[in-house]
Amino acid sequence: MNKKESNVSDLNLDKEELKVINFLKEYDVPAASKNEIREFCDTAGTYLPQRRVSVWELRFWKIAFFEMSGKSPLFWMCCAVILSIGAALMQTAMSYFSPLMVMILSAPVPFIAFIIDALHYRDPNVVELEMTCRYDVSQLYVAKLLIAMLFNIVIILPVAFAANSVYLDGWRLILCVFTTMFFIGFIALMLIGEAKNSLPLSAFLALWIITGAVVLRQPEVVELFENISIAALAIAFGVSLVLFTIKLIYAAQHMHLYAKTGGCNL
């Protein structure tokens, strides 16, 4: 038992109880054999971290490499088209659309195209395999979706700079672009939850482009975007970012919850 007398002054014990403490000494415990411990250590040893890579390290860039190198030629062609159309439109001084509207329209397109491409070549059963690997599968899908959004930003930024040379209200441009990116991205993520293939999202993309092209040409709409205050835009940006982030985490978790309930929708 204890080598020293326990200091029990913090317990306010009476004499009888202090006597009991003496009797506690008599509770002997059988000693565990050295063999037992040694044998057990063999088992315990199999749980030792074997690789220096820690569980929490998701190797974000490795995932990014796999995602990017897995994209189809069709996808890259689409991205090139977006970039060149955008750039071309910027240059024509008397453009059919205002540069701001062009940017708003194309802002979320790379993100959606990225996910469409991923879903198209993906077998829903692959999540089950991913679930039995070391890394947490919802972290994996958060990473994948983040990569898609990062890619979107990387594609859109050069176009935005090109636009800035024609359209001089830089802050308005940036805020409109990012707000649209995150808000439409948020809606797209809502569709992923239910999607077993790329059809719903492709339909959504087509809908966005067509509707956007029509609506964003209307003079009233153009005026609205041109004149809305920067403060209001900043708030809209904040809201869309929050919505997107929440939905991102939820969608990533939903991917493996879907498999966990045996394919039944929650």
Next chain:
Amino acid sequence: MKLTIQNVMKTFGEKRAVNDVSLELISGVYGLLGPNGAGKTTLMKLIVDILTPSAGRITLDGVDITELGAAYRDKLGYMPQEIGVYKNFSAKKFLKYIAALKGLSGREAESKVSELLGLVGLKDVANKRLGGFSGGMLRRIGIAQTLLNDPQILILDEPTAGLDPQERIRFRNILSELSGNRIVLISTHIVTDMEFIAGQIILLKDGAVLRMDHTENLIRTVEGKVWSAVLTHEQFNSIKQLYSIGNVMQRSDGMEVRIISDKKPLEQAKPIQPILEDVYTYYFGGTAK
């Protein structure tokens, strides 16, 4: 190492797919035998923690597998019945991707992937897109990815379905080469594979364990209950309404039929030494594959 399944149950709505299953698995090869719909796949998904039990729990060395988390998955190799892949990835790239998810370093992955592609005979199509692979080839990819992290616990769901005879033999050889302290659980309804592979067999029916025992002991339970007779077509048609029928072989002089029956079914029936297939027929009825 001990994998314990304690009173595990899994229901989907009204259906009870796994019904109060308790098993204790220590190192060795176990065959999970049962007809389609017996709950084999569900049980395996519960073991690899893709599904959560509705009741009961699963422990490894006494610790709940949900508490072990990644430490459990590190020991696991799972081959699903229908393997999902990224169709635009090449075989090599897909295996490297899974290797990354299993925590192998770049160099480890490179050598392991190469070794496994050779093992399953897919080295010459290593750089071809998975979208163009046949069912059998995909299944071999499935086997390969299972072994990437050198797992101590292998859960294989119908690993030989869709493989041609040569591939099946190769698979058996792979299994027999896996030495030492591992738990291997293989589910199948192909009885002949089981005979070569398994040490112990678990019979699963309607989500519940009927029996678990060594192959020899199971065969012993149907000794004296297996008969052989040569019948005409008409005789066969009337017989098959009354008894469980095993293998049927066409001969020049009629049909040689294996009949499972506690008592002698026909005058001309002769008692014969049972095989594992007869065990299947006895417990699950009808015609075994």
Next chain:
Amino acid sequence: MDGCGVLLYRGNKQGGDAMNEQELIKSIKNGDRLAMDALIESYYQSVFSYFYRNIGDYHQSKDLTQEVFIKMVVNISRYQRRTEFKNWLFTIASNHLKNYWRYAARHPSTKLDPDEYAEGAGIENEITQKISIQQAMAQLQNEQKDAVILRFYHDFKISEIAKITDAKESTVKARIRYGLEKLERILEVSDHE
């Protein structure tokens, strides 16, 4: 050669030297098997005693002890130096014990549980008029027993027990008081002098 490796760490019998212990833990985080062996060896009997006094059954206590050490190894990367290792280990043990009590309540086993054991022995002891401390302890409520054990057999302070068992300090004090009071009553009744 195995013995040699352990000998290097042998100064650590009671887990006493904190610096040495922290080095062991660092090695374990890097997958050092010998360090793990040494750490387990130094705490095994202590954790085993904890379970044994709580449950009274050798084999069950052995199982629980080993499960706790597996959890320790699996979660070693989460251990932060700012907590005392002993406290961290016993928090795992205490939670594991709670799980055990919960599971045992839902699945009453055929094995003799301590209350039965105590009662049965109690009848026998009317004859001898002596009741052992083991039997007396077995009659305590789980939480009281746990608190008494942590206090008097493992030297934890009230504040530490509160953290380990996830209870308020006042609750811990009360449990120990009531536990000792009950022990006193039981031991007195059996004419223990």
